[in-house]
Amino acid sequence: MSTTDITPATVGPWHPAAELDGGTDDCGSGLLLSLTGAMRGIDVGEVLLLRTQEKSVLVDLPAWARLAGHELLTVVDDGAGSGPWRLAILRGERTRAVQEPVFTGGAAAPLGSRLWLYSNFHCNLACDYCCAQSSPKADPRLLPLDVASTAIDEFVAQGGRELLVTGGEPFLHPDLGAMVAYGSERVPVVILTNAMVFGRGTRRETLESMDRERVTLQVSLDSAGPALHDRQRGSGSHARALVGIGLARELGFRVRVAATLRDEDLATGGRLHAALDNLGVAVEDRLIRPVAAEGFADDGLHVSLDTVEPEPTLTVDGAWWHPVAVTNTHLKVSDSPLPLSDVLDVMRDVLAVQVAGAAEGRAVFRCT
Numbered sequence: 110m111s112t113t114d115i116t117p118a119t120v121g122p123w124h125p126a127a128e129l130d131g132g133t134d135d136c137g138s139g140l141l142l143s144l145t146g147a148m149r150g151i152d153v154g155e156v157l158l159l160r161t162q163e164k165s166v167l168v169d170l171p172a173w174a175r176l177a178g179h180e181l182l183t184v185v186d187d188g189a190g191s192g193p194w195r196l197a198i199l200r201g202e203r204t205r206a207v208q209e210p211v212f213t214g215g216a217a218a219p220l221g222s223r224l225w226l227y228s229n230f231h232c233n234l235a236c237d238y239c240c241a242q243s244s245p246k247a248d249p250r251l252l253p254l255d256v257a258s259t260a261i262d263e264f265v266a267q268g269g270r271e272l273l274v275t276g277g278e279p280f281l282h283p284d285l286g287a288m289v290a291y292g293s294e295r296v297p298v299v300i301l302t303n304a305m306v307f308g309r310g311t312r313r314e315t316l317e318s319m320d321r322e323r324v325t326l327q328v329s330l331d332s333a334g335p336a337l338h339d340r341q342r343g344s345g346s347h348a349r350a351l352v353g354i355g356l357a358r359e360l361g362f363r364v365r366v367a368a369t370l371r372d373e374d375l376a377t378g379g380r381l382h383a384a385l386d387n388l389g390v391a392v393e394d395r396l397i398r399p400v401a402a403e404g405f406a407d408d409g410l411h412v413s414l415d416t417v418e419p420e421p422t423l424t425v426d427g428a429w430w431h432p433v434a435v436t437n438t439h440l441k442v443s444d445s446p447l448p449l450s451d452v453l454d455v456m457r458d459v460l461a462v463q464v465a466g467a468a469e470g471r472a473v474f475r476c477t
């Protein structure tokens with residue numbers, strides 16, 4: 110076995126700092142010692158590329174990595190199911206996540222400066238914490254293009270500065286391209302996406318048609334390696350999200366990454382930051398937030414008029430206090446998304462009463 114310094118990116122999207130050839134050794138015959146030494150030879154946040162011809166390593170290594178505080182990022186099979194394999198292992202530091210704050214914060218945006226549009230409610234995934242209760246079987250509830258355009262016109266006329274398009278998976282909306290083009294000609298647009306459906310066909314064309322200067326993609330990635338992400342969002346979704354992130358960046362888009370974590374998974378936050386360092390995602394393009402107790406999630410952050418700052422949100426069938434609360438009838442502002450001025454007036458009145466009542470303890474819960 111030997112360890113060498115390498116420079117090229119040779120395992121998925123990850124950039125290894127060093128390489129270990131484990132040959133045919135298994136975890137019971139010396140590999141763990143050489144692996145432990147190799148991990149000590151790289152810095153926290155760096156990636157080791159492990160080559161192995163021993164299949165049992167694929168079974169044993171995830172448990173070792175978890176116990177050692179590292180993260181198995183990906184496994185590449187260079188044969189047809191029989192190896193050899195290349196494994197990317199992120200060096201973690203078990204204490205980092207509890208020593209540093211994991212969740213990213215945010216400043217409240219002045220009411221009326223940001224507008225959220227739910228383009229649709231169906232999704233290729235059915236994540237266990239989805240606040241919108243989206244899934245492949247969900248009623249699409251498509252936001253018509255003319256309603257979106259009218260809302261955008263009103264928003265811009267009133268001084269709006271940023272449009273955010275979410276769902277469901279927005280790239281499943283047949284008019285997403287036109288909707289985003291209409292918006293991005295007027296204000297910067299952020300699209301929240303799982304990055305899994307725009308790789309080919311008309312959705313790829315839609316993506317490629319978008320203005321790189323005015324459109325940002327915010328992609329969900331809950332963990333450095335696939336274990337947590339796939340548990341929350343579905344098997345194989347982590348790998349496909351990474352492919353989508355790579356494609357979007359290749360096409361010249363600014364990509365933000367957003368993670369959603371439960372309290373019991375906070376210790377993974379440090380490794381996620383390290384992985385994003387490795388991918389070259391800027392710190393300001395990372396959002397780590399708690400699960401909100403909305404939609405499919407039974408527990409998490411309590412969302413109410415008093416606990417989250419207002420973020421006007423329009424769906425085909427109404428307007429809401431915040432994008433994380435579109436299944437919560439207590440936070441429905443109006444039964445119609447239009448006119449936007451009425452929606453904002455109601456929200457301003459509520460806010461004024463809260464301010465007058467010195468509503469302390471309200472948290473900023475930013476989704477971007």
Ligand code: SF4
Nearest residue numbers: 232234235236239277
């Ligand atoms: S969280 Fe996002 S990706 Fe997951 S089901 Fe909901 S809308 Fe789809």
